[in-house]
Amino acid sequence: MSVGIILLCHTALDRAAEAARFWAASGAPVVIHVDRRTADPEMEAFRAALDGVPGIAFSPRFACPWGTFGLVEATLTAAGQLMRTHPGLDHVYLASGACLPLRPLSDLQDYLAAHPDTDFIESVTTDDVPWIVDGLAMERFTLRFPFTWQTQRTLFDGYVRLQRRLGLRRRIPQGLVPHLGSQWWCLTRRTLLSILSDPRRAEFDRYFRRVWIPDESYFQTLARLYSTRIESRSLTLSKFDVKGRPYTFYDDHLQLLRRSDCFVARKIWPQAGRLYRAFLHAGPTGAAQADPQPGKIDRLFDKAVERRRMGRAGLYMQSRFPAQDRENGKTGAPYSVFHGFSDLFEHFDGWLAKTAGGRVHGHLFAADRVEFAGNEPVFNGALSSSAALRDYDPRAFLTNLIWATRGERQCFQFSPRDGQECNRFIATDANAQISVISGAWAIPLFHGDGSFADIRAEAARLQRIETAHLALLRGAAVKARVRIWPLAEFLEGPMENLQLILDEISPRMPRRLSEAPRMVALDGFGQFLQNLKNQGMQPTLTGDFPVSRDWRPQPPARGRPYLVR
Amino acid sequence: MRLWDRYRLRIRRRRLRLRSLRKGRELSAVSVHPKAIAAAGVTLAATVRNERLRLPYFIDYYRRLGIGHFLIVDNGSDDGTGEWLAAQPDVSVWRTTASYGGSRFGIDWINALLGRHRHDRWILVVDVDEFLVFPFGDARPIGALTDWLDSCAIRSFPAMMVDMYPKGPVSARPYREGQDPFEIASWFDSANYMISRNPLYGNLWIQGGPRARVFFPDRPADAPALNKIPLVRWDRRYVFVNSTHMLLPRGLNFTYDSAGGEMISGCLLHAKFLSTFPAKVAEEVARVEHFARGREYRVYAEASPDQTDLWCKWSEKYINWRQLEILGLMSKGNWA
Known part of the structure; x- marks a missing residue:
């Protein structure tokens, strides 16, 4: 049983090199894709750092602005190269340069060996995804997105509105059921080869070129066509915040990451030296057979999201100053x-x-x-x-x-x-x-x-x-x-x-x-x-108080003068 | 916001920018390291005057936080401050003897330096008695914070001032050079802050704390402002308007959530109330170079500053940032 790694990088290349060395030294072939927008001197230093390391190869570079087809193209090319040069692979693991392997490769290999013919890819239909932040779910597949969200925001939003108003819709290629999920997957050779050599691939690629954030839907959708067994979860521990950005791990998360027993985590702050030392250069510590348990980390980040969205009821402070009636609780306690x-x-x-x-x-x-x-x-x-x-x-x-x-x-x-x-x-x-x-x-x-x-x-x-x-x-x-x-x-x-x-x-x-x-x-x-x-002043609030009746104060308490049953 | 107000603010920003260019010419370089300034991840900028006693701990504190370089304006010190600063490898020093009040309490000089040296980089602007505390600051350097802010497209980070004070009169325990001031001034007020929104600039105006409680109980409107936005990803078009209380363009002032959520924030522990306080009050009252002609300092002077005791039964003793977070003075936002 063996697994190959595709590494998608664009910044912090020194850390990516560190991870690549780790994978390669443990016996997993690595194909690295570096964003074409990365500056040449950086790229050259990166190449030089990994020069001659057996098992590491570079794939042709594509420009990969966020949310565009470039990432998918890069992945497809790298996957093709990896499987051509290493025909014995059973699984291919897609990771990024900001990913950190938390467990020895042998653990991952054993785990995959125990799950043969299983594709680990989060793949959920658009009706069932609660985590979409931008409000575009099914529309990712039915509208056109020729503009870059990050740099041409106004055009992007305007064009979406225009298409909605005009009722424009794209036809989804026959046989495809749109699925979404984390872009980090681990697919079997069979599934990946089927995707790469599909006779309709040109049609699919053309279609996905205009889908928004295709890296979260291309493989997730196509894997459904060919896979015999999909385990709809990612082996990479990766949490996203309210705005859909991945959370970052720091040195103080060391124990949390250790206990999670996940195989790979992203993303790691490039300067979190202690994490890199602990996981790449120190020996293994966890139980070899343990299944990933991301629950604790999930809770930590869920709480952070909750705090950002709802805040603490009754708190008014420098970074929480709710407008009237938007307080989520005007005061802190009854x-x-x-x-x-x-x-x-x-x-x-x-x-x-x-x-x-x-x-x-x-x-x-x-x-x-x-x-x-x-x-x-x-x-x-x-x-x-x-x-x-x-x-x-x-x-x-x-x-x-x-x-x-x-x-x-x-x-x-x-x-x-x-x-x-x-x-x-x-x-x-x-x-x-x-x-x-x-x-x-x-x-x-x-x-x-x-x-x-x-x-x-x-x-x-x-x-x-x-x-x-x-x-x-x-x-x-x-x-x-x-x-x-x-x-x-x-x-x-x-x-x-x-x-x-x-x-x-x-x-x-x-x-x-x-x-x-x-x-x-x-x-x-x-x-x-x-x-x-x-005197002409009518006291209306005292109720009907008879003039003649005199109210006497109750006598001071003797024992239990009044008992309600 | 009305178009007219926007236009007014735009004009004001331009005027302040021009003013800072003009005032920047009052600065003469003593020892400046342009390459180190450009290379540093986060730099700190401050104006100082006769702070020889406090500087060693101050510089050391921020070095440990991960500040890469310091930009210091020495406003006519005569106690060896300039010499000490010039001897530090990671400090760039400019000197001026021009009026502190005339440069709007140093902020014109700071605007000038930031525009010159720190376009599109992170900067932290504090006074020598202000010590930044930010979420996870005990485990992560300030670069982790600014990287995260970058990833969230947040350009400015708020940190309100928390006035720290000792138990007993301020002059009871003398402050020694290099000492952590919060060994002495380790107490603060936890929940007596008042907040309102500045409709024009959009920033929050925070008052309260021990100064309002002790010095201004009868005229709270005069109590000093505690809101600050000291950490900014600078752009040469930006200006600090009034100390670091607010900035232009006004988008930088929206560091709070108004729909109920919490955004990230820190605190500036304010070590004003130390044994150095009475001398400072006497000097500033004579110098009349501070805000509103030193009105605040006149109030302190009337209250016999060496006997100032801000401590009360409900004062809170400082432990760490997590304590401030739990008390609700700062927030992790969605950083975890």
Whole structure:
């Protein structure tokens, strides 16, 4: 059993020479194709470096701009030459100058011997390829591509659009079913000879000359005509990024590559000296019989693609600054907003911290300063409690806080007295849980001093603000989990309502609420609201609050005063 | 973007280009190695003034990163900086005694040198107290990064400044020549940065960090800008507009993804808050050569600089680039 290598090179020829020597020294004949666009001095140095090395030959040179037929032509010529000069070959392996053999040739030979008559070539119909990036799949075969994508981009795109609009289509030669796949393959002598000596080859070549990126489809399609057994995967470890460019391996990938047990990897950064030393000049380390296991490397690169496309939810930084509503998650973690609760209950934040856990802040958006939990002057992420700094960019303040405290749920108090700049942002954030007791802002007014005229004006102002906020919270674009109770309605069953919220915060919390937060005194509150009405200011958000009924704060908790079953 | 704005920016770019040609004539070559400059993979360009103490570590740090050659403008140093630099084999030195403010804080000189020597090559422009950290920088040289950027057709690489500070007053531990400044100033703020977009130039404007927290809590708008784009595949038509905060043409400023993904970025660890800080403040306040007539330095001077203590309970201690990546200050993008 023996295998021959075709090496396609265009840059970093010194590394290509190193790989070629390795193959040849292990007993695999190598035919090297160098892009005609490579400068002559480089080419001469390359030739000189490999001069007289047995088993290495050069094939006629073609110009191979990316995505053109040149690469296929070069491969066909090199394959013909290789099989003519080495009639005993069973397999031909197509590799590039940036490929690095990871295992001794004998491993590959054994592997191929165990799979005789098998063509290792990734070959997938156009309907089944998820990895096409440019949006051209079947159209690669049915449109014409006379322009180079890299240098004549505008013409390329324009001509594609024109053909689409005019409905122009090429006829695919009879008998061909378009297949796509990695351009790096290992074919059997029989299949390759069949392709080379096909009586219709001239027709196929003419057709593929105008197909886009034929090196990913020529052999992949034709192999389907002749192969008796196709193993649709590449023996070369090669991953592509979002834009269809191959990933590069560096010195720090050494262990990863070793453990992958793949035969060949591409592409290698030419200056990754440690990789070349380890794989070309040191002895073998892996198990000789192991099958390739590219899974781990696949995961690493898949994660990189994911990061590039989706990013980390809730992160705003120098190289990720999503436009509004394109954030893939506006904040980094769930959090809760308690609107009006601190007006109705005394020391509500302390109670909440004890009951629900997490971090409970006061009014983060209070006018004079940021009320961090425990009245800290600075908080996680070194966020300052300066109101001016916060108000300079309130949205950044909130997203920073949630980002910096990932893993610990944040809760904060809110009221129409606070800064309202983030309302839309929070309402459209799926991580937010907003609980509103509407009209609760009236309670501090009721307890406060001052002339009634001032109170009346303030009540009107707060009501206006809250009405706008509630309209937002009832809007169609809301993604947050929103609960709104008018004050009177909330008071009908405060404990059930609190329980509802807390169950959502920590669904696995086994305990039922035992201790109630202390409610402020509401004696005469109904009359207060009536007075506002009498002055011509209609409090619409408190709900239906009877004048006569006096609300008494619940008695301090004794044992379990309230139990929901 | 309106046609008129495009036209305005084009005019501005041309004007800055001409200006840099004119200001470039203020530079006189001290020891310049044109062949080495042309051959180097990535070169670093900087303007320095009396930085004899800091330079040895600075040059050494960037040599280890894989910088091939240094282009240094010595702006009238009198502490031996010029002599030390001229003795380095991989440093080209130009000298000028012209005004720092007059060359827009050295950026005209840098534009001139880059246009002259580094057309179509990678350049890194930093100050002597800025230390670039990039993804995989502990295992891969900077050439690996620029090769990868080339393969992705990315022409510019952002690295925001991360202000580093010691625990306790800055003057408590004196900085010695050759010392790693982050042995002393090893702390930073992890998540108090504010970002907005410059609609005309397209770049992000980042403020925050310890300077905003301590010196500008009442007027955040005056807090210094932290966004930088220091690594660029240069072209003689390009110009840095305002320090390395932004460039023209404006396409170079789009170093961020606005559809939710992460692009690649690094950080510039900023070793400003060392024992050298109080003297620097005193000098700059007297010299009035800095941005906005040294407004920033006047603020520092009012805050008794030798007692400056930026540390707080939530400060983060620097470990490595992976830490910065996890905290979200920089990103690997799709480099793996």
